Structures are given as C-alpha cells and as structure tokens.
Amino acid sequence: MDKLTISSMTEKDIEAVAALEALCFDDPWSAPLFADELNNEKAHYFVLRDENAVIGYGGFWMILDEGHIMNIAIHPEARTRGLGSFLLSEMLACPEAEDIALWFLEVRVSNKNAIGLYEKFGFSGYHVRKGYYQNNGEDALLMMKTTERS
Numbered sequence: 001m002d003k004l005t006i007s008s009m010t011e012k013d014i015e016a017v018a019a020l021e022a023l024c025f026d027d028p029w030s031a032p033l034f035a036d037e038l039n040n041e042k043a044h045y046f047v048l049r050d051e052n053a054v055i056g057y058g059g060f061w062m063i064l065d066e067g068h069i070m071n072i073a074i075h076p077e078a079r080t081r082g083l084g085s086f087l088l089s090e091m092l093a094c095p096e097a098e099d100i101a102l103w104f105l106e107v108r109v110s111n112k113n114a115i116g117l118y119e120k121f122g123f124s125g126y127h128v129r130k131g132y133y134q135n136n137g138e139d140a141l142l143m144m145k146t147t148e149r150s
Contacts, residue, residue, distance in 0.1 A: 004083075006090045009045035009057060011038060016054040017047065024073040027135035043070070044096040048087050050078070058087050060097070067097055069105040072114075084117050092121065092147075101147055106140040108133060118143050 009017060018031035037043045042063055048056035058072040069091070074083045091097065107114045109128065123143040132140035 003051055004086070005049050006046050006087065007049070009034075009038065009047050009059070011035065013047050013054060013057075014038070017045075017057045020054060020057060020073055020075060021071070023076065027133065029071070037070075044091075044094070046087070046091060046094070048074070048083060056083055056087050058091050060091060060103075062096065062100060065099055065101040067100040067103045069103065079113075084114075085120065088117065088121055103145040103147070105143050106132060107143060109139045109141050115141060115143075118145075121145065 014031050014034045017034055018029070021028040021034075034045075037045055037059060040061070042061045043059060044062060045059035046057065047054050048058075055078045056072075056074040059070045061068045061070060072084060072088060072091075074087070092103070103123065105118065105123065106129065107118065109115075115125075123145040125141045125143050127142040129140045129142055131137045
C-alpha cells in the first residue's frame with residue numbers, strides 16, 4: 001500500500017474492473033455492463049489504485065436525493081487492510097453525493113464482512129428480500145442510511 005488513489009472510473013479502467021469483478025463475485029458483471037454504467041448519467045463509479053494497479057472499485061446511482069450503492073469490491077489479496085472502509089468513506093463523501101439524503105443497498109445475507117462494513121458506516125438492515133440473487137437464490141439484506149443532509 002504505497003500510494004493509494006481514488007479517481008472516477010474511465011473507459012481505460014473497464015477491463016481491470018471487470019477482471020476484479022470476476023475475481024470477487026460468483027455472478028460477475030461483464031465489461032460491456034460496466035461500459036453501459038459509464039454512459040448512465042445517474043451512475044458514479046470510482047477505482048481504487050495502489051500505484052497503478054486497480055485493487056478496488058465502487059459505484060452508486062443517484063436518483064433525486066437518494067443514493068443506491070451498486071457495487072464495491074476489493075481485490076482478495078488486499079482485503080483486511082481497511083481499504084473497503086477507505087473506498088466507501090470516499091464514495092459517501094464525494095462531491096457527486098453531496099445532495100444525497102438516503103443511501104440504499106442490497107447485500108447477500110451470507111456476506112457478513114460486507115454487512116459489518118456497512119453497519120460501521122451507519123447502514124442498518126430493514127428488510128430481507130427472499131431469493132434475490134438469481135445465480136443461487138440467496139436472500140438479500142436491504143440496508144439503508146440517512147445522512148446529515150436529510
């Protein structure tokens with residue numbers, strides 16, 4: 001962890017982000033899907049680099065005064081060093097999120113590490129959506145957080 005930087009995702013990042021996505025998730029998004037997100041005016045995606053290597057990424061949609069976290073991933077070899085917290089903190093505080101009053105996300109009920117991360121940032125579970133994940137029918141925990149702007 002020599003030199004960490006966070007920047008907006010660009011087309012040049014898509015292949016690295018898609019490769020990281022495939023490494024981190026059983027039902028990964030494709031490179032074309034990430035390309036579509038870059039063209040979505042509601043979407044805001046960021047990459048976390050250590051030197052020049054993409055070791056994490058995250059994105060959210062902003063709809064009116066609501067933010068919906070779409071994905072966050074940290075390379076498996078870079079986990080347990082607080083990088084997920086660093087990335088989420090930067091996403092929640094970025095200028096693009098300035099007017100967000102409510103944040104939402106879905107997370108697999110089995111992903112205790114992610115749930116713990118979100119709880120650390122003030123998210124709380126409010127509903128379980130049965131069979132949400134299509135690849136294995138796992139339930140999703142819906143979480144939300146209000147901000148000081150609300």
